[in-house]
């Protein structure tokens with residue numbers, strides 16, 4: 306039995322990471338494993354690591370890296386992940402990345418590739434900050450990229466009321482990006498130093514990003 310490929314997808318809010326992960330699941334038979342889903346499933350299954358996580362969570366504590374790694378190890382041994390996995394939300398720190406490397410090495414595996422979806426921060430802030438939707442039908446618009454054909458009237462339904470999410474503003478978008486970079490920089494350095502980092506321009510369309518990901522993931526799952 307070949308061991309599953311392990312992929313890590315890194316990308317800031319708004320880069321379309323979730324969409325790309327779903328497309329990779331369909332295209333390559335990969336399974337995305339988010340930390341939250343892993344924990345919930347292990348608790349529900351009542352595995353030893355799941356029970357350990359449950360008692361920590363019930364006491365309001367944070368589940369330790371050791372427990373998360375034990376749960377991940379169990380999960381990687383299940384039969385549905387033979388094509389490979391995309392890790393989501395773990396590792397978050399360089400220390401966790403080291404621990405993950407050790408865990409995988411113990412099973413003759415490794416992180417095959419860490420893919421960073423790179424964005425132009427200022428363009429991303431403009432993109433997020435300009436978003437609004439029709440209050441009636443939910444059609445999405447943008448101050449500069451996609452205005453209704455008639456100002457103030459929804460193209461789809463003719464509605465004249467629009468709404469903006471309170472957190473779709475430049476300050477919030479900038480803060481989210483800064484937090485992302487601060488959190489991710491050590492991970493990017495870790496995977497670069499291990500020679501498995503790939504970067505992709507994530508400012509293009511969903512199809513453009515998918516096309517750029519394709520050859521990288523093809524190599525990783527071989």
Ligand SMILES: [Zn+2]
Pocket residue numbers: 439440441442443444459460461462463464
């Ligand atoms: Zn509408």
